[in-house]
Amino acid sequence: MAGNRTFTMIKPGAVRNGHIGAILQHINAGGFKIVAMKYTQLSAQKAGEFYAVHKERPFYGELVEFMSSGPIVAAILEKDNAVEDFRTLIGATNPAEAAEGTIRAKYATSIGENAVHGSDSDENAAIEGSFHFAGTEMF
Ligand code: CMP
Secondary structure: OOOOEEEEEEOHHHHHOOOHHHHHHHHHHOOOEEEEEEEEOOOHHHHHHHOHHHOOOOOHHHHHHHHOOOOEEEEEEEOOOHHHHHHHHHOOOOHHHOOOOOHHHHHOOOOOOOOEEEOOOHHHHHHHHHHHOOHHHOO
């Protein structure tokens, strides 16, 4: 059965470009409830841990540097079929391929600086949510 939670980050580029409010509004309009949220900055070490699955990829160093380059908004979101529906809402990883009207089509500038992260499975949503939030910070 599909789970009802996913995890997202509004990435440093979208924060720098002033898109926090518009992206949160888009998420709310998509029917997602915010279960947990914080404005924070990842250290290079923490960003490296979060994206450890990509360690062998050629873009890993660039990804870690970018994700630790400024503040992010981290959030856990709730909705039926949350992981799949959120990935539809944000669009393809590469904004050049993201469907019109999606968050990445509107606010991403490149594949590396693609505005938002979205979990790719229920299992990873739980792992990623716990990476950023204690149980007492989820509502
Ligand atoms: P995200 O969904 O946060 O998960 C991994 C990230 O790696 C992805 O978004 C992209 O921002 C980034 N990424 C994936 N492919 C590339 C690439 N070819 N070059 C740079 N960054 C990439």
